[in-house]
Amino acid sequence: MDTDLARERILDAAEDLFYARGIQAVGMDAVRDAAGVTLRRMYQLFPSKGDLVEAYLARRDARWLDSLATHVDTVGPTAQARVLAVFDWLEDWFARPDFHGCAFINSFGELAGTSPQVTAAARHHKDAFHAYLHQLTTAAGATAATGAQIALLAEGAMTTAAISGTPAPARHAKAAALNLLTLDARPVASPA
Incomplete structure (x- = not known):
């Protein structure tokens, strides 16, 4: 071989x-x-097992982010639809029979105190995911604060879906993200 x-x-x-x-x-x-x-x-x-774990997480990071971006790239013409497509992709992922939560949250929870490499891999993945969401939300005209809030919605949906065993948290997070994007798009009225 x-x-x-x-x-x-x-x-x-x-x-x-x-x-x-x-x-x-x-x-x-x-x-x-x-x-x-x-x-x-x-x-x-x-x-070593540590080398294998690092390689596993690096490959999973690349594949996961690529799959998400590929899905988002196939979505409708508006920047807002691209942001919301993240939650559709998450819902599909959560509905898979082999969904066991976020591999990076799971590995961090298992090994954060004993493996700096796992901690670094988890941080790298989350930083890349949040940067991607920031890019999408900025293109949709949202502020950085709204982008950070939408990232927290996605992270919360991942954890909640893993615990609850249902894809519903993605739909709830998507509705909240739409509300945030809509509020952020409204012009602020100046005092009269």
């Missing part, structure tokens, strides 16, 4: 297992078995 294929198989197995069960609950043997590679091959590619 060539290096690229082995790496992809290991990362696929790690992603499935770490995301479904948690990073601490999954050993390297389980990843090896699921990937169908030898332990020697796995350790050649990922010398």
Whole structure:
């Protein structure tokens, strides 16, 4: 098996297992078995579990943000519709049978005190997501404060959907985001 294929198989197995069960609950043997590679091959590619976790989170970050942006790019012509499309994408994600919450929130909760790399990966992902939302909300004419509030709505929807087991938080957050965008678009009346 060539290096690229082995790496992809290991990362696929790690992603499935770490995301479904948690990073601490999954050993390297389980990843090896699921990937169908030898332990020697796995350790050649990922010398430690920490290296594998970092690679898993980096790949998940890129894929997640790319999938979101691809969805938003296919949405209607208005900048406001693009902001709201984020919540439609979140709702679709929350409705999947393999949804277990945000992998970055989960990994941070598990390992924040013991793994600076996981903390850095989680912060990087959230910073990138919030920057993307800021870009969308600014294009829709919203203030930076509204963009930050919309980011909090998205983050809250992720956590609430994971706990509640329903995609409904995305719809509620979308309605609140629409209200924020509408209020932000209104001109402020000057005192007479």
